Amino acid sequence: MDDKKNIILFGYGSFGQQLYKNLVEAGHSVRVVSEIDENIEFALKSKTEITKINIKRDDDIKSLEIDQDKHIIYCAMTKTANNVFLVLSLRTMFPRAKIISISNSFENTRKLKYVGVNNVIDLYETTARRIANTRTKPAVTRALDEIIYHQNDLKMAEIKLSEVSFVNGKKISAVPFGKYGIILVAIIDQELGNELIFTDNRIDHKLDAGDILVIVGKTKDIENFQEILQADDLLI
C-alpha cells in the first residue's frame, strides 16, 4: 500500500489544486499539466512544477513522455468537455493507462465512461450525497468524515495479502480483526474475480495470497496489523 505512485495531473483549477495538495500529502510524486496561463502563473507562485501544453495537439501530449504502465493519469480540468476530449486522446495513445477523471454530472460520467476512463469522481454527486446525508444521516456523515479526512487518526486502507501470511488459507471468521483494533469492511477475493465484496458476513470467504483486504482502523493499529500479517505463523 505504500508504493508511491507517479501521477500526471491535467488541470490546475480549484479542483486540480486541491487534488495536487492531497496527492502530495499522500506522498505521491505529481506532475501538473495545464493549458490556462492563469493557473500556470498561480502554480509558479506556489512553487509547483507545471508544464504548459495544448491538449488538442497530440505532439504536446507525447512530449510529456507518459509511461502507461507506470503513471496514473488524472484529468481534472475545469471544463468537463476538455476532460472528455483529453480522455479520448489519452486512451487512443495509451490503451493500458490508468485514467481517472472528474465529472460534474451523471450525463458527463456516461460520456467519460464511453471514451474509456477507468474511474470517475463526480464532483457534485459526492457532494450532493454528503449534503443530503447531513440532513438525513448526521451520525454517518460524522463517521465518514473522520475516515475520509483521517480525523482522530482513523483511516481506511487496503492490504494485499502476500505469499507469506498467517491468515492465508483461513476463513475470515477465524481471524480476530477486532483484537487488533481493525474492522474488515470489504475484500477482493481473487478466486471470485476482481469484484469488491463487502464482508457483512453473508459468505465466510477463505483468504489467500493476492486477496485485497479493505480495512478501517487507527493508523498505528493498521501499521501494527501489517507487521503481524507478515509473520508466517502466529499464536492467537
Add this chain to the structure above:
Amino acid sequence: MQKDNLQFFIKFAYFLESSLKYRAVKNFFYNILENDDYKYKKYFDFFMIFVVLSSVTILVVDVKEHIPQWLDDFDLYFVTSVFILEYLLRFWLYSDIHKMIIDTYEESLYFDRPISKINLIKEIVTSKLDYMVSLPAIIDIIAILPSYRGIRVFRVLVLFRAFKLLRYTRSLNGFLSVLKNKKYELITLFTLFAFFIFISGTMLYVFEGANNNPNIHNLFDAFYWALVTISTVGYGDITPVTSEGKAVSIFIIMTGIGLISLVTSVIVSSFSERLEVLREDRVINELGKRKSITVICGYGLLGKLVAHDLEKEGVDFVVLDSDKNAAYEADKSGYRAICADATKGEVFESLNIKSHISHVLCLTSDDVQNSFIAINVKSLNEDVELTVRCSDKEIANKLKSINIDNIVVPEDIAGMMGAVYAGEPAAFEVLLSMIEDKDRTQIDEVRVEKESFMDEAFFGDIDFESLRLIVLGIFRRGKSNNEAGNFIFNPRVDFKIKAGDDLICIGYTAAIANLKSMGQSDG
C-alpha cells in the same frame, strides 16, 4: 368628579393590560377571526359560510314559496345576531383602546403635563373609524341591514351577505387581487368603453330619438342600446332604423370587438402573471402545516441532486431560487418551489423560520451569495442548522467563525477521494460506494431507542455477525445540543450502549431495516 372618571379609566386600562385572562380571550378571538394559521379558524370559516348561504337561500326561496315561520325566525334572530356579534368582535379587535389610554397617560407623565382628553378621544375615534370605513366592515354592516323588515328594498341587500363569503374563502380573494393588480389598465379600458357608449348613444339619440324609432323613448334607451351593441351581446330589442343610425352601429360594433378582446387579454394575462404567485402562496400554505422543513437555496447542478436525494428519503423540503426558470424547473420536477431572493428575510419569514424551518442548505454556485444567505438565515433564527457549499478556503474560514454548522467544499471531498484512488483503488471504491450510496450495501445509522434490546446492553453481547452487519462504531451525542458528540470507532466488548446512541452499520438494505425495526420494539 371628572378627574375621578379619568383616573378610573386609566386604572381600568392598566388592569386590562395586566390581566392575562383578558389577553387570552382577545387573543383567542383574534386567532379565530383573523389568524389563518390557527388550527380551528377553518371550522369557524365553514360555520360562517353556512350561515351566509342559508340566509341567501331563505331569501331566494321566499320570493315564490312560503317559508315556515321558524326559518324566518332563524334568519331574523340567529343569523342577525351572529353577524352583529361578528361585527362587534372585529370592531373590538381592530385596535386596543386601553393601550391608547396608557400611552397617552404615560406620555403625559413623561412630559409632566395634563392629559389632553380631546386628543385621546380623537385618537380612539379615528382608530375605530378607520375600521368602520374599511370595505369589509362596510359590507358587514350592510349585510346586517336586511334584518330590518320595515323596508322591503333592504331584502335585496341580503346579497351583500354573499360578499362576506370573500372573507372566508381564500381562493376568491386571490382572484380579486388579480383584478386589483391590473387596476390601471382596466380603468383605462372601462373609461374608453364609457366614452364610446356616450358618443354613440348620444348620436343614435340625435338621429333616431325624435319619433323615427318607436323603441327609443329617451337617452337611457339609447345608452342601453349602445352598451348591448358594443359588448357584442346584441339582444335586438332596439335596432337602428335610419341609415345614419346604422352607420353608428357599424362604428360601435367594430370598436366593440376590439375593446372586448382587449379587456379579455388584459384579464387573462394578469391571471397568468399571478398564477405563479398564487401557486407559491399555495406552497407556503401547504408547508405551513409541517414542522421541520428543509430549505434548499439554489437549484443548480448541486441543488438538483440534493433535492433528488431528499425526495427519496422522504424529507419535507422547499426549493428557493431567485431565477424564475430554475424555480419553474424545480416545480416541473414535482418539488415545492418558490421563486424568491434567499438573501432577503421576507421569504423565510413567510415560511415561518422561527418555528417551522429546521435546516437550510445554501447550494448556489457563488460562495459570496451562499455566505450572504447563511448570514441572513442565522440572523433570523440561530437555531436553524445550516449547510453551506463553499469552494473558497478564505470564505470558508470566515463562515466557520460565525458558527455555520456544516461547510461543504466539493473540491475537498473529491480531492481527498482522488488521492485515495492513487494508492488504494479498492479502498477508493469502498468509500465511493459508501458516499454515493449506489450499491445494495449501504452505510446507515440506527438509533438505539429507550428500552429496546440494545439499550443498556454491552456491545459484545449483541451478535451483529448473525444480523449480517458490520458495525463501524457508535456515535454518542453530546449532553447538550451544542456539544458535537463523539464517534467511538470499534467499541470494546464491554462498551455499554445507551439509548440515543447511533450505530454506524454497513450492510444490505434489508439487514439495516431489520435492525431498525428490532430496535423499536424490545424483541
